[in-house]
Amino acid sequence: MTDADPSTILQGLRGSIDNIDAALIFLLAERFRCTKQVGVLKAKHGMPxxxxxxxxxxxxxxxxxxxxxxxxxxxxxxxxxxxxxxxxRHHRTAAAQPHD
Ligand SMILES: O=C(O)C(=O)C[C@]1(C(=O)O)C=C[C@@H](O)C=C1
Known part of the structure; x- marks a missing residue:
């Protein structure tokens, strides 16, 4: 990473940053998919x-x-x-919805 053109290096690093940011968004979406189910479970069973x-x-x-x-x-x-x-915040919203 010494002699290469700085803008080429920057471009390469930004490519990696973009890939990492995309992975983080997918991971966060998966986490919220799980926690939304936890929220419904908690709401149904009157859990805090x-x-x-x-x-x-x-x-x-x-x-x-x-x-x-x-x-x-x-x-x-x-x-x-x-x-x-x-x-x-999602859990509280779920608890405020009608549930059976
Ligand atoms: O594990 C739970 O009971 C959740 O509701 C999930 C979670 C979390 O996002 O990790 C969120 C709120 C709780 O205070 C603890 C953990």
Missing amino acids: ASDPAREEQQIARLMRLAEDADLDPAFAEKWFNFVVAEVI
């Missing part, structure tokens, strides 16, 4: 939208994984909290 004990375990695990992957663990925690806030 959030489970703080489960979240604590998830955060501890993700922060360990982030450290191993050389990713800022505080960033991993922020990302998780951001996603879970949206999941809980």
Whole structure:
């Protein structure tokens, strides 16, 4: 990566960034497909939208994984909290719908 034209290098890196962003979108979509089913299950059985004990375990695990992957663990925690806030919003919406 030394002598190549910088704009060629940039183009190659951007290609990888675009592939990674696409994979992240697909993974997030799959995660929300699962959590929507969790929301319906919880709503049907009168279970609370959030489970703080489960979240604590998830955060501890993700922060360990982030450290191993050389990713800022505080960033991993922020990302998780951001996603879970949206999941809980979906769960509350599901609970407010009529269900049998
Ligand atoms: O596992 C659950 O009970 C969920 O509702 C899923 C989930 C998550 O997105 O991982 C979301 C909210 C809970 O507080 C904990 C975890």
